[in-house]
Structure formats: structure tokens, C-alpha cells
Amino acid sequence: MHLLLLLTSLGLLVAASDSSSQHKPFDCGTDTSHASDDYLKTVQALHDNKNSGSPAARAAIAARDQAAASTGSISIDTVFHIVAKADSKSTVTNNMPSAQLSALNTAYKPYNIHFNLINGTYNTLNLYFQTDLSGGVLGRCTLPSAIANGKSDPTIYANDGCNINANTMPSGALQGYNSGMTAVHETGHWLGLLHMFEGYSCDGPGDYIDDTPAESTATDGCPGDPIHNYMDYSVDSCYQGFTELQVARMRSMWGLYRDGN
Template sequence: MKKALRQGTYAALNIYFQTDLYGNILGQCTLPANVGSNPSPSVYVSDGCNVLAATMPGGNIAGYNLGKTAVHEAGHWLGLLHTFEGYSCSGNGDFIADTPQESTSTDGCPAKPAKDSCASVAGVDPIHNYMDYSTDACYTNFTPGQGQRMQTMWSMYRSGK
């Protein structure tokens, strides 16, 4: 499918909205990688995001039908990891200093009481962050550190390619 539909260079985000994704997932996206200075399209033909069409506004996936899955997946395409990466209260997590440690992905939007899967570490879980697994209505932001990482990854891997 991607070989037939892919448009643009490695710097062009291709999002494929599909009615069925293998593994009963909402979306999947490639992370940026070093493809060389003048890559052949055959090198990056599979690059892009696959998003379950029912997650778009008006879709039938309750809690996940406001289009935020596409935002989450685009975050991966720009180099972001999940806020709960590593499922641990120690270590590098998502490699971004201003996202609190989170040892479990979020289910729903548990605002009160605040979800705190790492009570021994400062900060509560970032349930409003696009890179968690909260419901769409819960999502409101990327952190400044995530914004910087996306810009850095764009410049390093995708710009001009």
C-alpha cells in the first residue's frame, strides 16, 4: 500500500487512514532515522503513520474519536517516545527532562485524584500529554522539551531530505 501511495520526500509526513489495523491498535508510526544525505525513495517508502480511521472526528471509537491519535502518531514521526517509555520510575523514560516519570500508560482521564504511578519521584503522571495513552478529551499539550526534541529531530533527520 505505501509503495503505491507514498508522496513526497522523507520530509513529507504521509498519514494513511485505514479501517482496520493489525493487532487491534489505534495507530502506528515510524520514528525518524538516518537515511543519508540524498536518500532514494526506496529507502523510506514505508515511512509514515497508519491511523485507524474511526479515531477521527465522528468516528465510532468511544473516547478516541476526536482526532488526537493522529496527533500522537505525528509526535512519533517527529521523534517523540511515549511518556511512559520503559515503564519505570527510574532511568531515561522518554529522554525529555520536563516530562515526569510514568511507570504505566494512562487509561481514560483520571484527573481526580491525580494519577501518580511514580509517587517517589517529583511530579504526577502527564495524563494531558499527547504522548500518553489518555482518552482524546484529556489531551491538551506537548511539553516545551518535547517541542525542542521535535525541532531537533526534524533538523537532524528530515529537513532537506
């Protein structure tokens, strides 16, 4: 994979802000305010189990049913971009991208989803690891959206991907969050998942998935269930997996929006 080459050829670009090695509450910059209307209609249709309405809703149901009948492997091409200021690039060591790839594959392996480190298109996962990520979050990611048949601005390709604090990579400087689980969480967004506390209410649709508990607040640290779910907030050591319907949702969104585009 020529990881040393990745660190140099992908560009050590300039960003701004302060990195800290101290424990901070997990925060992620991805929510429904960043979602397209098409995405919101799709998750609503999947949640309501209605095979009617817009073409997008009907396509979502068809994709879900096809995904439910399939257990085949999903292989996702992935690109790591290391973004750092000159005086902070030394915080990202040469072995951290390899360890991060391993953390992603270990987390998603039980669900038959695999990541390959290369270059590619809209079905390629672009991860931008920034040593000085702005905005006070550990990461933010684009949710999938329709791009075919002129429905969307082609710049969606250029903007697609995840921005992640590089200090969350395995052996990074951010204590409590340096086992690579932030990239796992953000990749869940890229594959179509929302936070379980979406809407910050115990009523309403939440993340539009029936087997995840509704939450009025995000968790912090490792207080107890349901912090083990990758789409809640917790320290890395508490994360354990996705629910069955979260996996089905990722597969549906992959087939509907990203595969082949």
C-alpha cells in the same frame, strides 16, 4: 484540497479485522523496539547533553542548539491515505479528512508547526487511515532515522509514515478516541518523540526528555495528570499539549533527520 478525490485516488485498499464503536484503552504500536541505533544514540546524546561521541550525537547537539535559537515556523507536507475494505469504507465520510487536518493543525499551532495536505518525500508526513487496522492498536508510526550518505536502506522512504485507525478521525466510530488526537499522538512519534512511559519504569531515561514525568505504566481514560500530554495514553478529550522540551526535541529531530531529505 479536493478531499473527495483523495478518498478515491489514494486507494481504498483491503485490510482485515474488526472495528468497534466501544471505548477501548488507548494503545500505540510505536516504541524503542522500532527505533534505529542512530535514533537511540541521538536521543541519548540530547538527554545527556554531551557534545561528544558519534557524528550523529554531535549533529544532534548542533541541531538542538540551532532549534532552541529558532522560533520559525515548521511547515510539514502531509498525505492522507484511506485504507478500507469495501464493506467498511462508508465509515469514513468525505469531511473526515478535512476535520482531521484541522485537528492536527489546531494541536500543533501553539508550537508553530503546520501541516499542508499534499504529496511528497521524507519530510512529507504520510498518514494511512485504515478502517481495519490490525494488531490491536489505534496507531503505529516510524521514528525518524538517518537516510543520507548511504547510511540507510532507501526503502525507508517507502515505509515511512503512520498507520492509524480511521475510526479515530473526527466523528469516527471509536467513542472516546474520535476527535483526531490519535493522529496527533502518532505524528509526535514521526517527529521524534517517545511515550513518556517508555521502558515502563520510574527509573531510567524514559523518553529521554527532562521535563516529562517518568511513568511505570501508561494511563487509561482520564484519571489525572499527566494524561494531558499528547505522548501519554488517554481519551481524546483529556489531551492538551506538549512540554517545552518535547517541542524542542521535535524541532531538533526535524532539522537533523527530515528537513530537506
